[in-house]
């Protein structure tokens with residue numbers, strides 16, 4: 001197994017067996033996106049659609065999801081640690097434990113309440129990605145980018161940024177509108193994350209970043225997790241990406257923003273027989289594929305050889321695989 005510290009900025013594999021597989025595959029830790037801002041595994045398509053712009057049930061599902069991971073930690077403390085502080089991060093590294101940062105893809109779980117943000121922090125959450133595919137009470141999403149008034153963070157969203165800075169939580173602007181991303185960069189006092197993305201110049205998808213956005217993330221000291229989902233890597237929906245395509249994304253974003261801005265944002269979500277079919281049905285994503293050779297955490301070390309062959313130094317590779325994310329976590333989390 002590799003000595004490189006491997007961390008994922010974006011991942012949805014939340015069962016104990018998934019975490020065990022990550023750990024056994026050489027992954028040192030990850031941000032677990034426990035929820036999405038729509039009920040992706042709703043029993044019926046109608047319930048999924050009702051959740052798309054609604055708020056019902058998100059807080060309750062979030063409490064359940066946190067409780068599940070707290071239970072996992074309690075029952076598996078010999079290898080699994082929920083990361084609440086920078087000291088936890090150091091301890092988990094020193095002891096070879098799998099470090100889990102509890103997070104969410106979308107902020108509906110806090111509604112419009114800073115008290116709820118405080119409460120989820122108290123429960124152990126250390127990350128919020130403001131948006132998924134739709135706007136919420138925090139921010140406009142990528143889907144709003146073509147609107148003439150260029151919506152960004154709401155006034156509440158600006159308070160959320162400041163409060164997350166104070167609490168020591170990772171702010172994630174993936175899927176947020178371009179104005180929301182620049183609003184966040186203007187308000188935040190800490191580095192921020194864009195957890196699963198890539199170059200929009202290479203792959204024209206709303207979720208990917210233009211060169212000036214990549215540079216702004218670098219100036220902030222932030223990290224961009226490079227996506228492994230084929231359509232984000234390639235910018236087209238009908239082809240499966242290869243590892244060389246991911247390498248092209250890594251190289252491009254590093255050339256524009258510098259090596260210190262790169263992380264891994266695989267966004268693994270398939271591979272759970274109880275969820276796969278419901279998820280792809282609800283979200284109409286039957287055709288979705290991940291990069292060949294990088295389809296699960298068990299394959300993650302496949303990226304190391306191509307990075308070496310591509311001329312990246314071992315210092316660069318360490319930063320790409322997890323060093324930059326470790327820096328971001330240390331900069332953001334409470335001591």
Ligand SMILES: [Zn+2]
Nearest residue numbers: 105175196267
């Ligand atoms: Zn996403």
